Amino acid sequence: MTTRKINPDHALYYPADTLGLEAEEMRRLGHKVVDLVVDRLMHKNVEDAVLTGSPADLMAVLGAPLPNKPMDPDASLALLAEVALRHQQRGDHPRYFARVPGPSSFAAVLGEWLGTGFNAIAASWAGGSGPATLELIVIEWLKQLMGFPEGSEGVLVSGGSHASLTAFSVARSVYGKGVVYLTDQTHSSLVRNLREMGWPKQHIRILESDENYKLSMECLTRAIGEDRAAGRRPVMIIGTAGTTNAGTVDPLHEIADICQQEDLWFHVDGAYGGPAAITQQGRQYLSGIERADSLVLDPHKWLFQPYDVGCVLVRRPGALEHCFNMNPEYLKDVEASAGEVDFRNRSLELTRRSRAVKLWMSLRTYGIERFRKAINHGIKLAEFAEAYLRSRPETWEVITPAQIGVVCFSLNNGTPRQHAARAKALSDSGYACVSSTRLKDRSVLRLCTINPLTTEDDIMGTIDHLETDIGCSTILGRNCS
CATH class of the missing domain: 3.40.640.10 (Type I PLP-dependent aspartate aminotransferase-like (Major domain))
Structure with missing residues (x-):
C-alpha cells in the first residue's frame, strides 16, 4: 500500500467548510455535541423510556419560516437535543422492553x-x-x-x-x-x-x-x-x-x-x-x-x-x-x-x-467475549422475568417461556383492552415501555430484555407497575393519574 504525504501549502487555498463555518467554530460545536451525547447517555435511566409529542406542539417549537440568513447554531443544537431528539423511543433505555430495543454502545457511536x-x-x-x-x-x-x-x-x-x-x-x-x-x-x-x-x-x-x-x-x-x-x-x-x-x-x-x-x-x-x-x-x-x-x-x-x-x-x-x-x-x-x-x-x-x-x-x-457476555445477560434476564412472573400466579400467566431474550405473559383472564391499557399507562408514565401484542387469538404482554444495562430490579419494577393500578402510582416522582 502506498501513502501520500499531505502538502500543508494546499490547505492555504481552501476553507475547511464548504459553506463557510469556521474551523474553530466547528471544533467548539463538535465538543459541545460530544458533551450533549455523553451526558445524555450517562443519565438515560432517568429519562422517559419513550416520549411522544403531538404534531402541533412539535411543529410549533421546531418549525419556522425557511431560514434566509444564518441562525444561532447553539440554539439549534439545543432544540435538537431538548425537543426533537427527546421525543422518541429510547431504545437504549434500560427499561425499554418494547419491540426489539437498540442499545447502542460508545465505541460504535465513535465509529459512526x-x-x-x-x-x-x-x-x-x-x-x-x-x-x-x-x-x-x-x-x-x-x-x-x-x-x-x-x-x-x-x-x-x-x-x-x-x-x-x-x-x-x-x-x-x-x-x-x-x-x-x-x-x-x-x-x-x-x-x-x-x-x-x-x-x-x-x-x-x-x-x-x-x-x-x-x-x-x-x-x-x-x-x-x-x-x-x-x-x-x-x-x-x-x-x-x-x-x-x-x-x-x-x-x-x-x-x-x-x-x-x-x-x-x-x-x-x-x-x-x-x-x-x-x-x-x-x-x-x-x-x-x-x-x-x-x-x-x-x-x-x-x-x-x-x-x-x-x-x-x-x-x-x-x-x-x-x-x-x-x-x-x-x-x-x-x-x-x-x-x-x-x-x-x-x-x-x-x-x-x-x-x-x-x-x-x-x-x-x-x-467478542464482551459481546458474548452482554448477550448472555439478555438471555438470563428473560429467564429471570419468567421466574418472577411464575412466582405471582395469582396475577400472571406465562404464555411463552423465555427464549433468547423474549417472554410473553398475560393477566389472569386478561383482555386485549386491559393489556393495551396497562402497556399504554406504563409508557405514558415514562418509567418503562413494554409491548402488547397477539399470539394467534391470545392477547399478551411482552418483554424483550436485550439491553446489557437492564437489571433484575428493572424487571421486577416494570412487572410490579404493570400489576398495580398505574394511574394511581407515582413513578419517577410524577403522578400518573
Missing part, C-alpha cells in the same frame, strides 16, 4: 461519527477502497460468528427488511419465481417484500404455526406436496431465528434437510435473534442457522450498534453480484484487480454510506 465526519462512501472500490475493506472484514467476522463457510459473501444494508429483500432477490435470480413457505409468526415485512417483488398471493403460503409458535414440519411437507401435485413449483422456505412476538426459533435443521431434499432456497430471518448464536446457550436454540442459503442479521439490535445497520449473508459465492451487478460507462472507474469489491453490485443501493466503520470499531474496542 468518524465515518460521517470523513464523508465515507462504500459504493465502489475505486471510490472508497478503505471503507470497502472495512465492510469485507466485518462481513468475514460475522460469517465466522454465524458459522458460515468459506466463500460465503455478504453486504451491509439499512436493516432486516432491506436485507431480506436483498436475499429474496438473490434467491429469485437463482431459482426463479415459485411458491414460498413461511408462518403466521414470520415478520410482516417479509410478506410485504415478497408482495412488492411481484410474488402472486397464491404463491405466498403462510402456514399456521404449531402450538409453540414454530413452523410445523407436518404442515410444511403437506403444503409442498400439495403444490407439486397442483403443478406449482416450490422455490423457498423462510425460517425465523427469533420471532419478534415470542422469540421462538423454527426447527432450522429440519427445514434445512427439506430444502436439501427438495432443492429449495433456505432463508433465515435472524434480524434480532441471530447474534445469540455466538453464545453457548444461544447456539443450542439456533442450531442449524449456519445451514441457511441466506441469513439476515440486524447489528443495530443485539450487536449494540446505533441505527442503522443490517446484514445479509449469502452462502453461494458470486450470487449477490450475479443478481445486482450494474456497470454502466459512467460508473467504470478503473479495471478491477483481484480482491476488489464494488458493494454497489451487492444490493439495490448505489450511494452507500459506510456502515462498517462503527461495527469494525466496536468489535475491535470491546472484543
Whole structure:
C-alpha cells in the first residue's frame, strides 16, 4: 500500500467548510455535541423510556419560516437535543422492553461519527477502497460468528427488511419465481417484500404455526406436496431465528434437510435473534442457522450498534453480484484487480454510506467475549422475568417461556383492552415501555430484555407497575393519574 504525504501549502487555498463555518467554530460545536451525547447517555435511566409529542406542539417549537440568513447554531443544537431528539423511543433505555430495543454502545457511536465526519462512501472500490475493506472484514467476522463457510459473501444494508429483500432477490435470480413457505409468526415485512417483488398471493403460503409458535414440519411437507401435485413449483422456505412476538426459533435443521431434499432456497430471518448464536446457550436454540442459503442479521439490535445497520449473508459465492451487478460507462472507474469489491453490485443501493466503520470499531474496542457476555445477560434476564412472573400466579400467566431474550405473559383472564391499557399507562408514565401484542387469538404482554444495562430490579419494577393500578402510582416522582 502506498501513502501520500499531505502538502500543508494546499490547505492555504481552501476553507475547511464548504459553506463557510469556521474551523474553530466547528471544533467548539463538535465538543459541545460530544458533551450533549455523553451526558445524555450517562443519565438515560432517568429519562422517559419513550416520549411522544403531538404534531402541533412539535411543529410549533421546531418549525419556522425557511431560514434566509444564518441562525444561532447553539440554539439549534439545543432544540435538537431538548425537543426533537427527546421525543422518541429510547431504545437504549434500560427499561425499554418494547419491540426489539437498540442499545447502542460508545465505541460504535465513535465509529459512526468518524465515518460521517470523513464523508465515507462504500459504493465502489475505486471510490472508497478503505471503507470497502472495512465492510469485507466485518462481513468475514460475522460469517465466522454465524458459522458460515468459506466463500460465503455478504453486504451491509439499512436493516432486516432491506436485507431480506436483498436475499429474496438473490434467491429469485437463482431459482426463479415459485411458491414460498413461511408462518403466521414470520415478520410482516417479509410478506410485504415478497408482495412488492411481484410474488402472486397464491404463491405466498403462510402456514399456521404449531402450538409453540414454530413452523410445523407436518404442515410444511403437506403444503409442498400439495403444490407439486397442483403443478406449482416450490422455490423457498423462510425460517425465523427469533420471532419478534415470542422469540421462538423454527426447527432450522429440519427445514434445512427439506430444502436439501427438495432443492429449495433456505432463508433465515435472524434480524434480532441471530447474534445469540455466538453464545453457548444461544447456539443450542439456533442450531442449524449456519445451514441457511441466506441469513439476515440486524447489528443495530443485539450487536449494540446505533441505527442503522443490517446484514445479509449469502452462502453461494458470486450470487449477490450475479443478481445486482450494474456497470454502466459512467460508473467504470478503473479495471478491477483481484480482491476488489464494488458493494454497489451487492444490493439495490448505489450511494452507500459506510456502515462498517462503527461495527469494525466496536468489535475491535470491546472484543467478542464482551459481546458474548452482554448477550448472555439478555438471555438470563428473560429467564429471570419468567421466574418472577411464575412466582405471582395469582396475577400472571406465562404464555411463552423465555427464549433468547423474549417472554410473553398475560393477566389472569386478561383482555386485549386491559393489556393495551396497562402497556399504554406504563409508557405514558415514562418509567418503562413494554409491548402488547397477539399470539394467534391470545392477547399478551411482552418483554424483550436485550439491553446489557437492564437489571433484575428493572424487571421486577416494570412487572410490579404493570400489576398495580398505574394511574394511581407515582413513578419517577410524577403522578400518573
